[in-house]
Amino acid sequence: MIATNHVTTGALFAAVTVSVLPWWVILPVAFLLHFVLDSLPHYGDLKHPDKALHRLRWFLPLDATIALIVLAGIFILRPDSWPIIVAAGVLCASPDLWSVTRYIRFVGSGDTSISKDWFSQFHHNIQWGERPWGIWIEGVWLVVTLSVLWQIIS
Ligand SMILES: [Zn+2]
Numbered sequence: 577m578i579a580t581n582h583v584t585t586g587a588l589f590a591a592v593t594v595s596v597l598p599w600w601v602i603l604p605v606a607f608l609l610h611f612v613l614d615s616l617p618h619y620g621d622l623k624h625p626d627k628a629l630h631r632l633r634w635f636l637p638l639d640a641t642i643a644l645i646v647l648a649g650i651f652i653l654r655p656d657s658w659p660i661i662v663a664a665g666v667l668c669a670s671p672d673l674w675s676v677t678r679y680i681r682f683v684g685s686g687d688t689s690i691s692k693d694w695f696s697q698f699h700h701n702i703q704w705g706e707r708p709w710g711i712w713i714e715g716v717w718l719v720v721t722l723s724v725l726w727q728i729i730s
Contacts, residue, residue: 577618578714579636579669580643582610584721586668587650587661591728594657606664610671611702619714620706625688628706632679643669646722655729671699 586606593602621628643665650662674695681687690700 577613577616577717579639579672580646581618581714581717581721582613582669582672583643583646583665584718584725585609585613587646587665588721588725588728589668590657590661590664591655591725594660599657599660599663602660602664603667607667607670610668611699613668614699615702615705617705617707617710617713618703619708619710620703621708622703622706626682626686629679629682629688636679650729653729658729661729674699 586609589606589609590602621631647662647665650658650665655661675691678689678691678696681689681691690696
């Protein structure tokens with residue numbers, strides 16, 4: 577899923593559970609939620625990895641900017657336990673940082689292959705449902721998670 581949806585989902589999970597769960601449960605669960613989200617159908621293009629990686633050139637800065645605006649919004653609103661909510665948003669998005677090496681390799685040599693390490697392979701294999709039409713699922717997910725998060729923290 578896009579980084580913004582990982583951030584809104586991790587932050588929403590923390591905002592909902594922070595009054596009943598300790599931070600040391602919330603943060604690892606937020607991290608693991610990344611893989612649950614990635615295993616749902618979402619935006620991507622498995623059949624044309626070159627196109628998908630090429631598109632990241634403009635899509636990634638846009639996605640990262642919106643994700644940072646969401647985190648900045650939480651910081652500005654400062655709901656109770658906001659550091660845990662921000663940390664959960666960041667942790668839920670963080671596993672995708674591992675894919676940066678693949679992107680750098682693609683930019684350098686056009687190589688679209690998945691990195692050989694077990695984490696990259698696992699991360700790739702759970703994303704069976706990456707399709708261009710997944711952008712609609714991402715859109716609905718974003719509107720729902722962001723509006724519920726907004727209601728809780730504002
Ligand atoms: Zn991922």
